[in-house]
Amino acid sequence: MRLNNDITILVNKENPLTKDFIPNNLIAVDENENNFHNFIDPNMKPMIDKSAYEDYLKLISKAKEDGFILTIDSGYRSFEYQKVVLELITKEEGEEYASKFVALPGCSEHQTGLAIDFAAIHNNIYDENLNDEEIEWLKNNAYKYGFILRYPEGKEEITGYAYEPWHYRYVGKLSTLLYENNITLEEYYLKKDYYYSNEKNK
Numbered sequence: 001m002r003l004n005n006d007i008t009i010l011v012n013k014e015n016p017l018t019k020d021f022i023p024n025n026l027i028a029v030d031e032n033e034n035n036f037h038n039f040i041d042p043n044m045k046p047m048i049d050k051s052a053y054e055d056y057l058k059l060i061s062k063a064k065e066d067g068f069i070l071t072i073d074s075g076y077r078s079f080e081y082q083k084v085v086l087e088l089i090t091k092e093e094g095e096e097y098a099s100k101f102v103a104l105p106g107c108s109e110h111q112t113g114l115a116i117d118f119a120a121i122h123n124n125i126y127d128e129n130l131n132d133e134e135i136e137w138l139k140n141n142a143y144k145y146g147f148i149l150r151y152p153e154g155k156e157e158i159t160g161y162a163y164e165p166w167h168y169r170y171v172g173k174l175s176t177l178l179y180e181n182n183i184t185l186e187e188y189y190l191k192k193d194y195y196y197s198n199e200k201n202k
């Protein structure tokens, strides 16, 4: 089943996607040749939902203007993919480690095609570890292009995830409201009416 994506969809441990959720708008991100770490197929290019693509390109290009070469490490991941990764990591690192760091199939936002793990090019070499300046730049600018830092520091209890400076989620125009109120997607859904009425009164 391929579904139209709602770009503000909430996906987390309490709100998983079904096995057959596949966004119908996936588009390959062509710009990076050799840098995607796909556990199953190293030749597979990262894909994201088409609705996020243009803003992604704008973000990358503004970052470049500001001196940072950002790229995509990982975008869409299927339910099956997540299952395989979980099995692999469980086998290699044990169940406790895997349960901490790998989302259960259906619970990964990457299945929406709207999540991006950013990486960077440092001295012409692909580096999946962003440096402090890049992390800071994304924090301050990504929302202008519809992306939010999905698992911020200090909100671990709310999101259910450890701080991930590389993981951003496309939510479109909603990003400004979330950024300005310093709230996560979870907090927004809890108090949606409140935030909307506040917006109107501005």
Ligand SMILES: [Zn+2]
Binding pocket: 110, 115, 116, 117, 166, 167, 168
């Ligand atoms: Zn991620």
